Amino acid sequence: MSDVYNRVAVRIRPLLSRELLHHHQECVRVVPQGSGQVMLGSDRLFSFDHAFGPTASQDEVYESCVQPLVESLLGGFxxxxxCYGQTGSGKTYTLGGGSQDEGxxxxxxxxxxxxxxxxxxxxxxxKAVVRVSYLELYREELRDLLDINTNFKELHIREDEKGNTGNNSEFQI
Ligand SMILES: Nc1ncnc2c1ncn2[C@@H]1O[C@H](COP(=O)(O)OP(=O)(O)OP(=O)(O)O)[C@@H](O)[C@H]1O
Structure with missing residues (x-):
C-alpha cells in the first residue's frame, strides 16, 4: 500500500427491479473502466482512488480497497x-453482503x-487475542448488535491515553 492514509472509493450499484420498472436511468458511470473516475451526466468528471461500476463484484471491492488494510492491521496499524451514502445506495450490501455467496x-x-x-x-x-464488537449508533443512541437486550445507557465508547478506541461491549473470540 502507498503512504496515503485516506483513500476514497465510489461504488455505483445496479438499478433495482423496481427502479427499472419505473424507467429510472443510470446518470453516473465509470469512465474509462479502471480509471477511478466517474462521469455524472455527460460532462462532469469526478476522480477517486477507486471507482466501481454496477457489475463490480464484492470480491473486487474487497480485494482492492480492504484486503491491504487487513494486512496492515496485523502489522500493528x-x-x-x-461507508457513506444516501439511504438505499448500497452501504449495507457492501459491508454486510447480499447473500451467503456474495458476503x-x-x-x-x-x-x-x-x-x-x-x-x-x-x-x-x-499468540493473539481477537475481540469484536458490533454497535449501531442511531440518533445519538448506541445499540449492541451482538446483544440486542443491552441497555444503551450502559454502552460507552472511550479512547485511552494511548489513543486506542474501545468500548465495553467487546466480545472475546
Ligand atoms: N452492488 C449491488 N448489487 C446488487 N444489489 C445491490 C448492490 N448494492 C445494493 N444493492 C441492493 O440495493 C438495495 C439497497 O441497498 P442497501 O440496503 O445496502 O442500502 P443502504 O445504503 O444500506 O440503505 P439504508 O441507509 O437505507 O440502510 C438492497 O436491495 C440491496 O440488495
Whole structure:
C-alpha cells in the first residue's frame, strides 16, 4: 500500500427491479473502466482512488480497497472502513453482503484476519487475542448488535491515553 492514509472509493450499484420498472436511468458511470473516475451526466468528471461500476463484484471491492488494510492491521496499524451514502445506495450490501455467496466486507475481513493469524502463528509462533464488537449508533443512541437486550445507557465508547478506541461491549473470540 502507498503512504496515503485516506483513500476514497465510489461504488455505483445496479438499478433495482423496481427502479427499472419505473424507467429510472443510470446518470453516473465509470469512465474509462479502471480509471477511478466517474462521469455524472455527460460532462462532469469526478476522480477517486477507486471507482466501481454496477457489475463490480464484492470480491473486487474487497480485494482492492480492504484486503491491504487487513494486512496492515496485523502489522500493528489501526484501520477504518467507512461507508457513506444516501439511504438505499448500497452501504449495507457492501459491508454486510447480499447473500451467503456474495458476503460483504465484514465477512471477508473476519475470514482473512483468522487466515493471516494462523499463518503468523505457524511462522512466528505468536499468540493473539481477537475481540469484536458490533454497535449501531442511531440518533445519538448506541445499540449492541451482538446483544440486542443491552441497555444503551450502559454502552460507552472511550479512547485511552494511548489513543486506542474501545468500548465495553467487546466480545472475546
Ligand atoms: N452492488 C449491488 N448489487 C446488487 N444489489 C445491490 C448492490 N448494492 C445494493 N444493492 C441492493 O440495493 C438495495 C439497497 O441497498 P442497501 O440496503 O445496502 O442500502 P443502504 O445504503 O444500506 O440503505 P439504508 O441507509 O437505507 O440502510 C438492497 O436491495 C440491496 O440488495
Amino acid at each position: 489501526n484501520a477504518t472502513v467507512f 460483504g466486507i465484514i465477512d471477508r475481513v473476519a475470514q482473512d484476519v483468522f487466515l493471516l493469524l494462523a499463518k503468523q502463528k505457524n511462522n512466528d509462533g505468536i
